[in-house]
Amino acid sequence: MTTSADSIFETNPYEMHPNLSPLEADVLWEYAKLSQHVKEMTAQTRILSEAPDENLLACLRVLERKMGLVLTLFKASVWGVINEQPALDPSDRYADTTTDITPRN
DSSP states (O other), rough: OHHHHHHHTSTTTTOOOOSSHHHHHHHHHHHHHHHHHHHHHHHHHHHHSSSSOOOHHHHHHHHHHHHHHHEEEEEEEEHHHHHHHOOTTTTTOOOSSSSOOOOOO
């Protein structure tokens, strides 16, 4: 079953027009085919934007779980690194470490 949209790709509707040269008819036919492609792309884009892609959503859910696990492991390793550092003596916390007390000759 051929629809009018499909027939634009098969036959040139401007071919036998008495006021058009063959080149003009071919150019108009190319514009008509381009217009039909744009209409089809617009319709497909509308369909894709209205309904979510279930496969993509499933992949994103898996990725979300993995990223949650990565974040948890990252926080745990940062906490482990912080805990491995030696505890500072409270009196040393505000000590002036910029002063050089080495005697000079």
